[in-house]
Amino acid sequence: MLKKVFKVSSSYNSMRIPLDVVGDIAILKFARWHPWILKKFYARRFLKNNRHIKVILEKTSGFSGELRVQETKWVAGEKRKDTIHKENDCSFYLNVDETYFSPRLSQERKVVAEEIFASKLRSPSVLVMFGGVAPQAIVLAKLFKKNKLSIEIISSELNKKACEFAEKNVEMNKVQDYVQVVCGDSRKFCVNSASRKKDKFDFILMLRPNLEDTFLDAALKVAKKGTLIYYHGFGEEEKVRNEIERDLKKFGKKYKITEFRKAGDIGVKKFRWNVKIKID
Incomplete structure (x- = not known):
């Protein structure tokens, strides 16, 4: 398994380059002062030492x-940005430029799926x-399918390209x-579902972007007594607690x-938080 930091020695100095690996694509975050020829050198050496990587971006x-x-x-390897992770x-x-995907959340996805599975609710709605x-949605669905249990999952997404990939991934x-993949604004989906008096959900997973809007008002429209919300917050713990309480x-x-x-770091002393909120 590749580490999150790639160390290379050169005539410039010994460098540590942050990276993410998505499928067979390695995405390197070079320093601004790195010249193009040095980036090419790093990338080609990386490909040589990691045969399962085919693209360096x-x-x-x-x-x-x-x-x-x-x-x-693009820096080296095959000239593409799509891959299977x-x-x-x-x-x-997915395409790494057209959609959001973080391999660093792999363990978090597994933990959330296992927690919902452990709730032992009969045919939970998510x-x-x-x-x-x-x-x-897929990690959760496959866990229930493996154990021959039923579950109803709706995955809502605004990005049309991401929706296309999501539908292919479900298949x-x-x-x-x-x-079921629903393409469109998640807030509007919640509002429309509430107006049509659709069933409320047992679990709401708020994998929200790092924006000022908490979207909690939308989630509450499709929550009921006993609903468990998984809320993604960003920054310092006190900030996230305050926005939830507010x-x-x-x-x-x-x-x-x-x-x-x-659930991961986003900067110096700033983190992504996964907060479990039980509605009474």
């Missing part, structure tokens, strides 16, 4: 905006907001009877935070 911008897309630049006995087809290419992983109190909901755990 340079990360030129982070994920941003409502669609959560990034920008990368495998984790948790699942396969995900809404995955901001579902991307549907990795969380590729053979969980069509478990997962919005839930604003809408007059009784709740209990049952767990507050780190």
